[in-house]
Amino acid sequence: xxxxxxxxxxxxxxxxxxxxxxxxxxxxxxxxxxxxxxxxxxxxxxxxxxxxxxxxxxxxxxxxxxxxxxxxxxxxxxxxxxxxxxxxxxxxxxxxxxxxxxxxxxxxxxxxxxxxxxxxxxxxxxxxxxxxxxxxxxxxxxxxxxxxxxxxxxxxxxxxxxxxxxxxxxxxxxxxxxxxxxxxxxxxxxxxxxxxxxxxxxxxxxxxxxxxxxxxxxxxxxxxxxxxxxxxxxxxxxxxxxxxxxxxxxxxxxxxxxxxxxxxxxxxxxxxxxxxxxxxxxxxxxxxxxxxxxxxxxxxxxxxxxxxxxxxxxxxxxxxxxxxxxxxxxxxxxxxxxxxxxxxxxxxxxxxxxxxxxxxxxxxxxxxxxxxxxxxxxxxxxxxxxxxxxxxxxxxxxxxxxxxxxxxxxxxxxxxxxxxxxxxxxxxxxxxxxxxxxxxxxxxxxxxxxxxxxxxxxxxxxxxxxxxxxxxxxxxxxxxxxxxxxxxxxxxxxxxxxxxxxxxxxxxxxxxxxxxxxxxxxxxxxxxxxxxxxxxxxxxxxxxxxxxxxxxxxxxxxxxxxxxxxxxxxxxxxxxxxxxxxxxxxxxxxxxxxxxxxxxxxxxxxxxxx
Amino acid sequence: xxxxxxxxxxxxxxxxxxxxxxxxxxxxxxxxxxxxxxxxxxxxxxxxxxxxxxxxxxxxxxxxxxxxxxxxxxxxxxxxxxxxxxxxxxxxxxxxxxxxxxxxxxxxxxxxxxxxxxxxxxxxxxxxxxxxxxxxxxxxxxxxxxxxxxxxxxxxxxxxxxxxxxxxxxxxxxxxxxxxxxxxxxxxxxxxxxxxxxxxxxxxxxxxxxxxxxxxxxxxxxxxxxxxxxxxxxxxxxxxxxxxxxxxxxxxxxxxxxxxxxxxxxxxxxxxxxxxxxxxxxxxxxxxxxxxxxxxxxxxxxxxx
Ligand SMILES: Cc1cc2nc3c(=O)[nH]c(=O)nc-3n(C[C@H](O)[C@H](O)[C@H](O)COP(=O)(O)O)c2cc1C
Ligand code: SF4
Ligand code: SF4
Ligand code: FES
Ligand code: FES
Numbered sequence: 033x034x035x036x037x038x039x040x041x042x043x044x045x046x047x048x049x050x051x052x053x054x055x056x057x058x059x060x061x062x063x064x065x066x067x068x069x070x071x072x073x074x075x076x077x078x079x080x081x082x083x084x085x086x087x088x089x090x091x092x093x094x095x096x097x098x099x100x101x102x103x104x105x106x107x108x109x110x111x112x113x114x115x116x117x118x119x120x121x122x123x124x125x126x127x128x129x130x131x132x133x134x135x136x137x138x139x140x141x142x143x144x145x146x147x148x149x150x151x152x153x154x155x156x157x158x159x160x161x162x163x164x165x166x167x168x169x170x171x172x173x174x175x176x177x178x179x180x181x182x183x184x185x186x187x188x189x190x191x192x193x194x195x196x197x198x199x200x201x202x203x204x205x206x207x208x209x210x211x212x213x214x215x216x217x218x219x220x221x222x223x224x225x226x227x228x229x230x231x232x233x234x235x236x237x238x239x240x241x242x243x244x245x246x247x248x249x250x251x252x253x254x255x256x257x258x259x260x261x262x263x264x265x266x267x268x269x270x271x272x273x274x275x276x277x278x279x280x281x282x283x284x285x286x287x288x289x290x291x292x293x294x295x296x297x298x299x300x301x302x303x304x305x306x307x308x309x310x311x312x313x314x315x316x317x318x319x320x321x322x323x324x325x326x327x328x329x330x331x332x333x334x335x336x337x338x339x340x341x342x343x344x345x346x347x348x349x350x351x352x353x354x355x356x357x358x359x360x361x362x363x364x365x366x367x368x369x370x371x372x373x374x375x376x377x378x379x380x381x382x383x384x385x386x387x388x389x390x391x392x393x394x395x396x397x398x399x400x401x402x403x404x405x406x407x408x409x410x411x412x413x414x415x416x417x418x419x420x421x422x423x424x425x426x427x428x429x430x431x432x433x434x435x436x437x438x439x440x441x442x443x444x445x446x447x448x449x450x451x452x453x454x455x456x457x458x459x460x461x462x463x464x465x466x467x468x469x470x471x472x473x474x475x476x477x478x479x480x481x482x483x484x485x486x487x488x489x490x491x492x493x494x495x496x497x498x499x500x501x502x503x504x505x506x507x508x509x510x511x512x513x514x515x516x517x518x519x520x521x522x523x524x525x526x527x528x529x530x531x532x533x534x535x536x537x538x539x540x541x542x543x544x545x546x547x548x549x550x551x552x553x554x555x556x557x558x559x560x561x562x563x564x565x566x567x568x569x570x571x572x573x574x575x576x577x578x579x580x581x582x583x584x585x586x587x588x589x590x591x592x593x594x595x596x597x598x599x600x601x602x603x604x605x606x607x608x609x610x611x612x613x614x615x616x617x618x619x620x621x622x623x624x625x626x627x628x629x630x631x632x633x634x635x636x637x638x639x640x641x642x
Numbered sequence: 643x644x645x646x647x648x649x650x651x652x653x654x655x656x657x658x659x660x661x662x663x664x665x666x667x668x669x670x671x672x673x674x675x676x677x678x679x680x681x682x683x684x685x686x687x688x689x690x691x692x693x694x695x696x697x698x699x700x701x702x703x704x705x706x707x708x709x710x711x712x713x714x715x716x717x718x719x720x721x722x723x724x725x726x727x728x729x730x731x732x733x734x735x736x737x738x739x740x741x742x743x744x745x746x747x748x749x750x751x752x753x754x755x756x757x758x759x760x761x762x763x764x765x766x767x768x769x770x771x772x773x774x775x776x777x778x779x780x781x782x783x784x785x786x787x788x789x790x791x792x793x794x795x796x797x798x799x800x801x802x803x804x805x806x807x808x809x810x811x812x813x814x815x816x817x818x819x820x821x822x823x824x825x826x827x828x829x830x831x832x833x834x835x836x837x838x839x840x841x842x843x844x845x846x847x848x849x850x851x852x853x854x855x856x857x858x859x860x861x862x863x864x865x866x867x868x869x870x871x872x873x874x875x876x877x878x879x880x881x882x883x884x885x886x887x888x889x890x891x892x893x894x895x896x897x898x899x900x901x902x903x904x905x906x907x908x909x910x911x912x913x914x915x916x917x918x919x920x921x922x923x924x925x926x927x928x929x930x931x932x933x934x935x936x937x938x939x940x941x942x943x944x945x946x947x
Contacts, residue, residue, distance in 0.1 A: 035829065035854065036853075036854040038845060038846075038848070038852075096845070096846050099845065099846075100845075103845075109822075109829030109830075109832075109854065110845040110854075111829055111830055111831055111832040111843070111844050111845045111853065111854065112822075112829055112832050113845070114832060114834055114843065114844075114845040114846060115832030115833055115834045115843070118834040118835050118836070118843075119834075119835070119836050125846070402836070419833065424713055424730070424733060571837060571838065572837060573836075573837070574836070574837040574838070575836060575837065575840075576813065576833075576835070576836050576837045576838065576839070576840030577712075577714050577813075577840075578713075578714050578715070578716050579714070579715050579716050579717075579756050579759055579760055579812070580716055580752070580755065580756060580759065582813070582837060582838055582840065583759035583760065583762070583763050583838065584755075584759060585837070585838075586763075586791050586837075586838045587759065587762070587786055587790065590786070590787070590789065590790060590791070594787070601787060603785065607785065607786070610751070610755060611755065611759075613748075613751060613752075613755070614751065614752050614755035614756065614759070616727070617719070617727055617728045617748055617751070617752050618716040618719050618727070618728050618752040618755075618756065619716070619727075620713070620714070620716075625727060
């Protein structure tokens with residue numbers, strides 16, 4: 033291919049930034065082995081996303097010179113690289129200050145005073161995305177820190193780049209960060225602060241998936257092993273791949289990422305594919321507003337994710353695993369990166385895992401601010417260095433997935449469930465919870481509750497019991513509604529919270545568990561503002577590929593604005609429903625298909641807007 | 643350009659179009675039910691192929707020409723039993739026992755809404771068939787009100803050969819595929835941005851002469867809405883002199899090299915106003931290069947000398 037590159041020259045800093053990432057990569061052979069080919073551009077293309085991060089982190093934007101240099105080195109058409117860079121919210125294509133303040137404007141933080149915080153930041157820092165000055169700010173979608181909102185993330189480009197979380201944030205904290213840099217801030221809360229059940233020995237004793245959070249040193253592989261780590265992998269190897277899949281199948285474990293697909297069926301399908309290579313993708317994109325459980329697991333117990341992925345890889349014949357980690361999770365990235373390195377050094381990852389005679393290694397792919405990349409086929413395009421647009425299914429990932437090969441995609445929480453399954457066996461696991469929903473579930477309880485955080489309970493606990501566990505709504509307020517499953521989920525009324533939290537219970541209650549979001553709204557929440565935020569979220573996050581979602585999410589927001597602010601058109605309610613219907617029926621992926629669910633349930637169940 | 647070449651373009655008429663599209667190797671037949679009728683279609687066919695074989699009309703926008711379907715417009719959706727959502731007929735392959743409905747309430751609603759959503763945001767006036775479908779499905783793009791966001795923007799005129807009027811762009815990805823790996827391998831344009839802000843662009847939006855564009859014009863040929871247009875056509879439309887009913891189409895062989903591409907010359911008042919190539923032509927599949935596509939300007943300049 034004969035590509036034409038722009039003439040703009042990169043700066044020294046940009047060249048250094050690219051040298052640093054394009055010089056080293058542990059699984060580069062894996063990357064370069066499969067794909068590319070004369071047509072679909074360069075074999076180096078999967079390095080595109082990382083290279084864009086390197087430029088952004090170093091100089092604070094993607095300049096024409098930087099993009100040109102990157103395109104030349106990766107042999108990627110510059111227009112393509114531009115198309116990819118412009119897909120992601122974290123990449124700036126115009127120069128802006130090196131310090132950027134991301135202020136969460138999303139749902140849980142709204143119930144915790146994000147509106148006032150945004151106003152005060154605007155008063156001190158001026159309008160969003162302004163290019164002058166030393167720092168710019170912008171309202172951000174959910175930062176996955178909902179248990180201690182209102183949340184702020186500060187990023188500072190440079191060598192090295194710095195990131196800091198401020199949560200909960202006050203206007204003063206933000207002012208300090210802007211004046212003196214994020215280092216002046218106090219350390220962020222300990223990981224375990226997000227697990228209220230860990231505070232008492234009684235409730236901690238019931239934890240399975242979260243039992244090591246706050247107990248082990250997440251940076252020490254020895255401590256992990258001292259707390260039962262790597263026993264599950266030993267058990268898995270002792271029983272052999274086929275039996276591992278049998279146990280997972282008998283456990284009735286279903287996916288925790290939202291779609292509740294049986295994990296054993298997925299694994300068996302990939303294991304049975306004669307084509308090689310097989311890939312494993314651990315989905316840690318976690319961008320559904322109100323979801324932060326995967327962050328807590330990775331930050332608090334990163335080796336458990338590595339061990340679980342290794343078991344899955346062993347059973348399904350995957351040689352390479354990717355953790356697709358949401359871009360705004362600095363501590364999770366640091367802990368996981370450290371853990372992967374430590375595991376390699378101890379031979380727990382690499383060409384001969386623990387001397388058991390199989391190879392497996394893990395690479396982190398850092399997302400760059402795109403909710404859609406958590407969709408199971410968009411994630412492939414993103415890893416491969418393309419725009420994170422969902423692919424059409426069929427074919428399904430188990431047949432044609434990452435780099436066109438059979439691929440297991442599982443959520444972080446789904447994977448770590450495999451550890452107890454290996455240790456107690458599938459049938460024993462299946463006896464926890466209910467017949468239809470087995471095991472424990474990690475719920476992300478946020479909003480108007482006394483003790484927000486992640487709660488691990490057996491399936492079958494009622495929604496009321498879970499809210500009580502979190503201390504209920506604060507004194508002096510009353511429960512108005514609960515948003516189940518996040519922006520893509522649905523509302524239930526205060527008088528509807530006695531259903532059991534199981535897949536079948538949620539279905540019977542005409543709602544969803546989704547990714548485990550339980551967002552509690554009290555009577556102080558302005559539903560009009562809340563619903564407009566949901567609509568704005570989908571409008572921002574639509575990939576733009578298909579008409580029902582690309583235009584429908586805009587029309588939905590416009591109609592909501594008219595219905596809540598005015599001027600109201602006679603037929604706006606009909607319009608809203610008709611737009612909702614085409615998004616649900618004819619969109620390519622789950623984003624568009626669910627973009628109307630929460631708003632519909634607010635109208636039909638909560639009686640808003642009427 | 644010699645005198646004889648000019649003469650050949652002006653006078654020769656050779657219709658090289660094959661009578662039928664080649665069907666390839668014999669394939670096994672799959673039985674499906676389409677709107678209540680059992681039919682047999684070759685394995686690997688799409689639902690749209692099946693519809694066409696029965697003469698069932700299905701509107702399509704992003705499908706067509708010889709590019710792989712991206713199935714992004716969702717106009718062609720049909721209802722397949724046991725599928726939670728509607729499926730795009732242009733790209734979904736038939737499976738044995740599939741039960742397909744092309745004219746249910748849900749299908750009509752989705753088609754109406756896709757047309758409305760597009761019609762309320764994009765200028766579809768140069769897209770053939772759309773007005774008819776709007777009528778057929780009862781689409782009313784005006785009901786989204788005055789404030790409805792659109793993609794309206796100034797026409798991009800940065801070269802003498804063709805213009806880009808993205809107010810007419812439905813983001814069907816065809817031009818990107820034609821420019822990229824599926825045809826031309828120039829990779830001058832891409833989809834940039836996200837959501838409603840997604841748009842066709844060069845790197846950093848640079849003008850075409852600074853980009854990798856080689857002016858093959860294959861993107862113009864595939865554009866279903868007239869967003870990409872010969873400058874001649876654009877100028878004539880601006881002047882109000884563009885008149886398709888007064889145009890003649892003449893097939894000829896491109897004189898510039900030995901490949902032998904078929905050119906279809908569109909003439910109005912004895913002037914060549916645009917050049918296409920038959921999609922089903924074995925040599926070009928609709929593709930041309932700058933010489934075949936735009937060389938007529940030299941012909942006409944030469945004539946005027
Ligand atoms: C728009 C969209 C975003 C998604 N985001 C995530 C995510 O961040 N994490 C996740 O695990 N699954 C996400 N999913 C679900 C995945 O498509 C997929 O079902 C899941 O990763 C499969 O893993 P599981 O079976 O273990 O749940 C998302 C789906 C959609 C449609
Ligand atoms: S539904 Fe939305 S996010 Fe999904 S493919 Fe279509 S435009 Fe993209
Ligand atoms: S310019 Fe034309 S061909 Fe290209 S995406 Fe837009 S409508 Fe499709
Ligand atoms: S961090 Fe603000 S809503 Fe999740
Ligand atoms: S024609 Fe099938 S999706 Fe556009």
